Amino acid sequence: MSANPDPKTLSALGLAPNQGALQDVTISGISVDSRQTAENDLFVALAGVDMHGGEFVKFALRMGAGAVLTDPAGWEIARREIAQIDVPVVVVEDPRRALALAAARFFAAQPATITAVTGTNGKTSVASFTRQIWELLGKSAVNFGTAGVEGAVSAPMSHTTPEPVTLHRLLHGLQGDGVTHAAMEASSHGLEQRRLDGVYLTAAAFTNFTQDHLDYHKTFEEYFAAKSGLFGRVLPPEGTAVLNMDDPRGVDMRDIALSRGQDVITVGHENCDLTLLNARFDSTGQDLRFSWRDVVHSMRLELIGGFQAMNVLQAAALAIGSGAQAREVFQTLPELKTVQGRMQLAATRQNGATVFVDYAHTPDAVETALRAMRPHVLGRLLVIIGAGGDRDTDKRPKMGLAAAQNADVVFVTDDNPRSEDPEKIRWAVLQGCPEATEIGDRAQAILAGVDALQPGDALLIAGKGHETGQIVGDDIFEFNDAEQASVAVAALDGLGA
Ligand SMILES: CC(=O)N[C@H]1[C@@H](OP(=O)(O)OP(=O)(O)OC[C@H]2O[C@@H](n3ccc(=O)[nH]c3=O)[C@H](O)[C@@H]2O)O[C@H](CO)[C@@H](O)[C@@H]1O[C@H](C)C(=O)N[C@@H](C)C(=O)N[C@H](CCC(=O)O)C(=O)O
Numbered sequence: 001m002s003a004n005p006d007p008k009t010l011s012a013l014g015l016a017p018n019q020g021a022l023q024d025v026t027i028s029g030i031s032v033d034s035r036q037t038a039e040n041d042l043f044v045a046l047a048g049v050d051m052h053g054g055e056f057v058k059f060a061l062r063m064g065a066g067a068v069l070t071d072p073a074g075w076e077i078a079r080r081e082i083a084q085i086d087v088p089v090v091v092v093e094d095p096r097r098a099l100a101l102a103a104a105r106f107f108a109a110q111p112a113t114i115t116a117v118t119g120t121n122g123k124t125s126v127a128s129f130t131r132q133i134w135e136l137l138g139k140s141a142v143n144f145g146t147a148g149v150e151g152a153v154s155a156p157m158s159h160t161t162p163e164p165v166t167l168h169r170l171l172h173g174l175q176g177d178g179v180t181h182a183a184m185e186a187s188s189h190g191l192e193q194r195r196l197d198g199v200y201l202t203a204a205a206f207t208n209f210t211q212d213h214l215d216y217h218k219t220f221e222e223y224f225a226a227k228s229g230l231f232g233r234v235l236p237p238e239g240t241a242v243l244n245m246d247d248p249r250g251v252d253m254r255d256i257a258l259s260r261g262q263d264v265i266t267v268g269h270e271n272c273d274l275t276l277l278n279a280r281f282d283s284t285g286q287d288l289r290f291s292w293r294d295v296v297h298s299m300r301l302e303l304i305g306g307f308q309a310m311n312v313l314q315a316a317a318l319a320i321g322s323g324a325q326a327r328e329v330f331q332t333l334p335e336l337k338t339v340q341g342r343m344q345l346a347a348t349r350q351n352g353a354t355v356f357v358d359y360a361h362t363p364d365a366v367e368t369a370l371r372a373m374r375p376h377v378l379g380r381l382l383v384i385i386g387a388g389g390d391r392d393t394d395k396r397p398k399m400g401l402a403a404a405q406n407a408d409v410v411f412v413t414d415d416n417p418r419s420e421d422p423e424k425i426r427w428a429v430l431q432g433c434p435e436a437t438e439i440g441d442r443a444q445a446i447l448a449g450v451d452a453l454q455p456g457d458a459l460l461i462a463g464k465g466h467e468t469g470q471i472v473g474d475d476i477f478e479f480n481d482a483e484q485a486s487v488a489v490a491a492l493d494g495l496g497a
């Protein structure tokens with residue numbers, strides 16, 4: 001998947017040199033980092049958070065760069081530092097967008113059907129459900145984002161939304177592998193930096209908007225503006241916008257989508273195209289009653305948590321908006337599996353009590369996960385929590401409090417103590433939940449939690465989700481919550497359990 005496609009001219013990439021040597025040249029690759037620039041690459045000098053890529057033009061040229069793309073500030077810096085630039089230079093106001101469009105043209109091929117989802121929470125879940133629906137309809141499909149590439153192709157990824165060269169190399173490779181359908185996550189960083197502007201989307205979804213990433217976006221409005229770019233800029237007018245109208249910002253997104261001439265599918269609890277009318281929860285899932293443009297359907301979901309139903313309906317709407325038949329899409333829903341490490345049913349005791357694993361590692365997430373579980377549980381709700389070392393210390397007692405307020409029984413244990421003294425971290429968590437049982441060893445805590453389960457009870461093991469290691473000092477010990485839950489159930493109920 002890593003090979004570059006055939007070399008192309010700047011003009012074929014939509015780039016016209018206006019500085020340096022004013023001639024069209026053929027480039028063999030595109031690079032945004034001088035350290036990774038190869039002979040005849042187009043080097044793209046971008047404004048960074050700390051420095052400007054313009055400072056590295058001289059190094060990129062030494063590496064053999066065949067052309068440069070930058071903004072006026074980058075050009076100023078480069079010109080100051082380099083006596084004469086003999087390669088063509090393209091100076092534009094928005095080089096990130098020019099890069100995204102050029103990368104799309106350079107790699108040329110993309111799967112025919114691509115959807116993107118933005119929102120503070122639920123992106124990975126909606127993308128995974130969309131891919132699963134397509135697979136159940138017989139398509140060759142992937143989703144990609146925080147959890148890497150999953151589905152017809154598996155690969156790790158370092159970003160939720162990769163920068164354009166990595167993104168289009170991936171899409172080109174997927175198309176070559178016969179993948180026809182891809183569901184991607186659009187992070188607010190990715191949208192702000194125009195990383196996906198060259199992707200041809202058939203449909204795009206908005207899940208919700210709450211506080212996050214204010215370190216990068218500075219204000220709520222900037223953060224919203226980044227997200228709304230998915231509909232205002234990236235999704236073409238012939239695309240379908242799938243919007244969660246339960247979120248107050250859904251109305252703003254709808255105005256933007258309609259002003260661009262996009263089709264809109266609204267999703268929510270009242271008066272929407274796809275309306276969630278009712279849900280009945282039980283120990284392993286929920287029965288949904290929903291309407292699609294006034295026709296009522298009912299369907300079983302083997303998923304825990306009211307918010308998962310909304311994620312599933314948004315995924316269904318993305319599949320419909322990309323051309324699938326609604327009735328066929330709805331028939332796949334009972335087959336959907338939860339996303340790894342997110343409200344994942346990890347084990348069931350012989351007495352019927354259940355054990356779930358979730359990635360909740362903030363006070364808000366602990367509360368959300370426990371509240372979502374409550375209607376599924378006839379008996380008591382037990383939780384195991386811990387807080388990471390070398391991370392926000394302020395959240396520790398708050399996580400303890402969220403656990404105490406929303407669960408009936410709390411165990412406090414270790415979760416990646418890293419360089420810190422684990423006892424001190426547990427002590428801080430316990431300030432919020434003084435009644436909790438403290439068991440430092442995570443495997444022992446899981447065993448104790450599972451042992452305490454009576455018929456009708458459920459246990460949530462929070463914090464590590466899909467993680468496969470426990471970080472202690474500089475060591476990483478193999479550890480997986482779901483695996484440990486199964487081990488504990490087998491030990492207590494016998495191996496056949
Ligand atoms: C905050 C942010 O998004 N930063 C991105 C940004 O880097 P930057 O602005 O800090 O770059 P810089 O270090 O100041 O350097 C400026 C430019 O000079 C170049 N350079 C630098 C040094 C050198 O020797 N030669 C050289 O050419 C750099 O490649 C860069 O283009 O531009 C780089 C190139 O496009 C990105 O790799 C980098 O992502 C960094 C790695 C990152 O971690 N981003 C995270 C925050 C991110 O995008 N996260 C979201 C998900 C968030 C979430 O939902 O949790 C994601 O989609 O993954």
Ligand SMILES: Nc1ncnc2c1ncn2[C@@H]1O[C@H](COP(=O)(O)OP(=O)(O)OP(=O)(O)O)[C@@H](O)[C@H]1O
Pocket residue numbers: 119120121122123124125126146160185207208307308310311342343358359360365368369
């Ligand atoms: N629709 C939703 N509304 C509220 N909370 C949700 C929703 N979907 C998921 N969550 C919560 O958010 C957590 C992360 O879910 P998910 O990974 O799907 O989100 P994400 O947007 O991809 O997050 P990230 O930005 O970290 O990649 C889940 O463990 C769950 O507790």
Ligand SMILES: N[C@H](CCC[C@H](N)C(=O)O)C(=O)O
Pocket residue numbers: 361387388389391415416463464467
């Ligand atoms: N990626 C996040 C999540 C950590 C989850 C939890 N297991 C922890 O180690 O705190 C972090 O590194 O802060």
Ligand SMILES: [Mg+2]
Pocket residue numbers: 123124145146147160185
């Ligand atoms: Mg994600």
